[in-house]
Amino acid sequence: MLLAYDTAALSHPELASVLAPLRADHAAHLQGLLPDANTNSTIASSNPAPSSSPSDAVVGDLAGLERAAAAARLDDLAAAGGSLARLLASIGGCEASHAALLSLLSVQP
Amino acid sequence: MSEDSLTTALLAAAAAENAAVYGYSVAGAKLGTPQDKAAALAAYDVHRAQVEVVREWLFARSSTPPPAAPVYDLPSPVTDATSAGTTLAAIEESTAATYADVVAAAVGSAAVQRGAALALQSAAVREAQWRTTSVPFPGLTSRLGS
Numbered sequence: 055m056l057l058a059y060d061t062a063a064l065s066h067p068e069l070a071s072v073l074a075p076l077r078a079d080h081a082a083h084l085q086g087l088l089p090d091a092n093t094n095s096t097i098a099s100s101n102p103a104p105s106s107s108p109s110d111a112v113v114g115d116l117a118g119l120e121r122a123a124a125a126a127r128l129d130d131l132a133a134a135g136g137s138l139a140r141l142l143a144s145i146g147g148c149e150a151s152h153a154a155l156l157s158l159l160s161v162q163p
Numbered sequence: 164m165s166e167d168s169l170t171t172a173l174l175a176a177a178a179a180e181n182a183a184v185y186g187y188s189v190a191g192a193k194l195g196t197p198q199d200k201a202a203a204l205a206a207y208d209v210h211r212a213q214v215e216v217v218r219e220w221l222f223a224r225s226s227t228p229p230p231a232a233p234v235y236d237l238p239s240p241v242t243d244a245t246s247a248g249t250t251l252a253a254i255e256e257s258t259a260a261t262y263a264d265v266v267a268a269a270v271g272s273a274a275v276q277r278g279a280a281l282a283l284q285s286a287a288v289r290e291a292q293w294r295t296t297s298v299p300f301p302g303l304t305s306r307l308g309s
Contacts (some may be wrong), residue, residue, distance in 0.1 A: 078299070124284055132273055136268065143302070
């Protein structure tokens with residue numbers, strides 16, 4: 055998910071400021087689950103080709119990823135203990151809210 | 164966790180849903196735009212429906228939820244459209260928090276756990292829409308801040 059946001063922000067710099075807080079949420083999720091994880095961008099120093107996709111298609115793709123992630127979080131619960139289930143449910147809530155915010159973004163001019 | 168802790172968590176969720184219905188009826192009237200008013204009306208209906216869902220979960224555990232109170236304390240004063248949005252965001256966060264507790268207590272009760280997690284997602288979506296931004300851990304904000 056971090057990689058998807060980094061790729062979108064690099065290929066569409068005009069989206070970077072909108073996507074940054076959402077990426078920050080995912081970095082917080084990863085650190086909540088794996089405190090030692092590295093959440094720095096791994097592709098910032100590379101030189102990606104400019105994307106040919108329009109920015110609202112990129113936003114729509116991210117919204118789809120977020121929706122799928124939120125749905126997957128529901129399936130993760132059964133195998134988790136209480137505290138982890140609580141954390142996973144909250145992360146799923148954040149992902150669902152990202153999907154909604156991105157969907158609003160992609161329909162606005 | 165024990166059956167009792169799940170019942171306790173469900174009773175808190177029932178109270179939060181009743182408080183949310185009250186909160187939307189008060190704060191919804193102060194919202195400014197037709198879009199916000201429509202969103203508040205839809206959310207009011209969702210919370211009323213969710214009161215019934217949680218009530219059914221409690222009945223299934225031979226517990227009876229208390230009736231709704233006539234008045235609830237709002238998390239913050241509502242004087243205008245901006246404060247109404249802030250209050251509704253706080254109401255959704257506290258609703259999400261009670262569902263997070265249900266999820267934690269419902270290990271082994273898969274249907275209730277999944278339903279509570281879905282209700283948390285629904286509250287988190289509305290919370291973000293009132294805030295116009297997301298929070299990283301909806302339903303855990305007060306827990307992590309304390």
